[in-house]
Amino acid sequence: MPKINIDGKIIDFKHGQTIIEAARDHGIEIPHFCWHPKLSVSGNCRICLVEVEKMPKLVIACSTLASEGMVVHTKSDKVVAAQNAVMEFLLINHPLDCPICDEAGECKLQDYAYKYSVGESRFVEEKVHKDKRVPLGPRVMFDGERCISCSRCIRFCEEIAKDPELTFVQRGDRVTIVTYPGEELDNPYSMNVVDICPVGALTSRDFRFKAHVWDMSSTNSICIGCSRGCNIEIWVRNNEILRLTPRHNEEVNSYWMCDHGRLNTFKFVNSETRINSPQIRKDGQLVETSWDEAINEAVSKLKSFKPDQIAVIGSPFATCEDNYLAAKFARTVLQTNNLDFIRHIDPSFADDILRTEDITPNSLGAELAGVQPSKTGSDIKGILNSIKEKKIKALYLIEDDIVETYPEFENAIADLELFIMHSTNHNRSTALADLIFPAATYAEKNGTFVNINGVVQRIRPAVAVVELDRALDGMNMSRLDKFGTKWDRWASGKKIDALPTWKILSSIAKAMGGKLKYNMSEEVFAEMTNSIDAFKGLDYDIIGELGAKIKTEISNKVKVN
Known part of the structure; x- marks a missing residue:
């Protein structure tokens, strides 16, 4: 198999793999917002910039194909400076909602702000304000100020759910996400966009403001909604199930689950109709x-x-x-x-x-x-x-x-x-x-x-x-x-x-x-x-x-x- 050098480690890769895919297969983390292993490459967040020897400038690891003998640096001074700049750019207009955000504790932006940011902002002007509580559909709420325009949700609807319902509008720092005219985000898999959103821009209308992730236990289980048997995690607080989320199993359900399984297969557990004794x-x-x-x-x-x-x-x-x-x-x-x-x-x-x-x-x-x-x-x-x-x-x-x-x-x-x-x-x-x-x-x-x-x-x-x-x-x-x-x-x-x-x-x-x-x-x-x-x-x-x-x-x- 061909080999590539990433941060001094020689690893094998398959023909056609990108740098980020080869690194991921060997446990090397390259930060990313817009890239997802089951979606097409969009290359618009730029946090995955890496330095490749003999290339004149930094390249994005999500769309650059690995090649034999390539030498990649993910932690060089150039890369670190680029990561700091990208994070500063993303955080310029991002609201400080972390204390009340449902995504807190499992947010890529939050994690990367600690790992790849300088820790302070030079921006003193008024942030751009956008709509904060937009019901995109019956099950998903959108917060425009938190969105980092990664396009994961748009690509998911087009490529996985096979139902294009979302798109970008406006330009520059005014860009936001809307549904197409006359459309709602109501496909049977719509709530997967909540899972793949790297920030707190898309939230579950069923789960909003119920609990932070650190106050819940997570248990691996199986969805009982149909005979597919999607792998799930059951999230419990105070002995009450608050949400179900999909768990990756490529042989069964990949990264996804349907909205019916997510919402309609657990509420009977805590229902008033439970039988409590013989x-x-x-x-x-x-x-x-x-x-x-x-x-x-x-x-x-x-x-x-x-x-x-x-x-x-x-x-x-x-x-x-x-x-x-x-x-x-x-x-x-x-x-x-x-x-x-x-x-x-x-x-x-x-x-x-x-x-x-x-x-x-x-x-x-x-x-x-x-x-x-x-x-x-x-x-x-x-x-x-x-x-x-x-x-x-x-x-x-x-x-x-x-x-x-x-x-x-x-x-x-x-x-x-x-x-x-x-x-x-x-x-x-x-x-x-x-x-x-x-x-x-x-x-x-x-x-x-x-x-x-x-x-x-x-x-x-x-x-x-x-x-x-x-x-x-x-x-x-x-x-x-x-x-x-x-x-x-x-x-x-x-x-x-x-x-x-x-x-x-x-x-x-x-x-x-x-x-x-x-x-x-x-x-x-x-x-x-x-x-x-x-x-x-x-x-x-x-x-x-x-x-x-x-x-x-x-x-x-x-x-x-």
């Missing part, structure tokens, strides 16, 4: 009860039915571990063959960027985990028809809303002799249930999902429940978490008394004489790797932060319709 129906009303009483009630009721009178419905919203135990519980403890899960397909949701028509995170994982009927059992339609015909008298539903999906069966479901549910929130189905166990959400437990391409990915607890302690259980912690006490209003957020589905099923199975005894989700997954070909050779460490692909022939063979 509930039993007495005299027609659901009343709260203890875990022991609820488990005993479930055991005594389930034992009164024959195996073919019971059906179990797993969930594509639950983890592989949850579904594996649901299948094992159905077959070995209840000994029923009536086992399936509800498919949630919406062709109108899909696009050719990230969104898929399967609007659940784990359909493939549920099927691989064994949630499917045996030859003598009933699938989901068969289960519903058998309920209507009163052949199935007891239904065990895991983390789904069967009434919402099949409203025509509402009356039949209401006539069941026993209807047990695991649910995170109250819904149309819980209104009919005889017994409800509060299930932990994807943000409150460990586990795995399998996405549409057969990539197994980890989720981790970001929000503490009653059984979890943020410090003792190794959860990520913010500054407030580390120094707060239970007497501090900002460190005593509400904890839900919920458990992962696999743990609830394990407790019920144990009470029924079964052998489903697990202490951690890792133990469940370890058993899965020994009994399911698709997961062989995997463990949580191998899956890591970016996931691991199951055998292609297996993922191709299992189709989720």
Whole structure:
């Protein structure tokens, strides 16, 4: 491979790479505002100026191709002087909004002002003033004074979202960004411009002024909005999720996520509709009860039915571990063959960027985990028809809303002799249930999902429940978490008394004489790797932060319709 010398370090590079790309591949940082690895080169911020020997003047690293034998200096006196000048130029009209800016703490301009600026301004004249609160669309707010005209947002809309909506207008220091006449920034991926904006010019209208980055914990997880399984970070303050942001994984979602996944997949976690304790129906009303009483009630009721009178419905919203135990519980403890899960397909949701028509995170994982009927059992339609015909008298539903999906069966479901549910929130189905166990959400437990391409990915607890302690259980912690006490209003957020589905099923199975005894989700997954070909050779460490692909022939063979 050809080689290039950067600051005395000889590195390999690929033909066609620019200096900044070659440096980045080897962990050498060259400052940049306008350059982004997934966008075209614009070359207008000039902070990436470097000195190349035998070239008459400094060149921008983002658009200068690397060549064999090239000698590059990124820290020479000329480069440092140029960086100081560029930063001074950018800061001339930039407002001192850092104390109230949402971007503070994760702002490139702020970071580079410390690293590459002289630390004081010679500019004493009045700054140029522009519009500060401009709603570019339903989800993004624009502050013209903070904008450094890097054009990242414009290029993103044109090149990634395939929907040109933004442009520059005016000239010189009056340049600002507007939407085209009659347009709004409302494409399904519009909020990615907030992430890639290097300053605080573009902010989320949903998250504005809620918290600074240093007051939130950040936990790596997976979006549950569809079967793409976009990699995300969950940002939590005082045990409440405040925002989701995309996490880079080139094999799954690159740097992006859709606005639906960003805004509509976490608010139920902190909703008032959360189920906070087990509930039993007495005299027609659901009343709260203890875990022991609820488990005993479930055991005594389930034992009164024959195996073919019971059906179990797993969930594509639950983890592989949850579904594996649901299948094992159905077959070995209840000994029923009536086992399936509800498919949630919406062709109108899909696009050719990230969104898929399967609007659940784990359909493939549920099927691989064994949630499917045996030859003598009933699938989901068969289960519903058998309920209507009163052949199935007891239904065990895991983390789904069967009434919402099949409203025509509402009356039949209401006539069941026993209807047990695991649910995170109250819904149309819980209104009919005889017994409800509060299930932990994807943000409150460990586990795995399998996405549409057969990539197994980890989720981790970001929000503490009653059984979890943020410090003792190794959860990520913010500054407030580390120094707060239970007497501090900002460190005593509400904890839900919920458990992962696999743990609830394990407790019920144990009470029924079964052998489903697990202490951690890792133990469940370890058993899965020994009994399911698709997961062989995997463990949580191998899956890591970016996931691991199951055998292609297996993922191709299992189709989720």
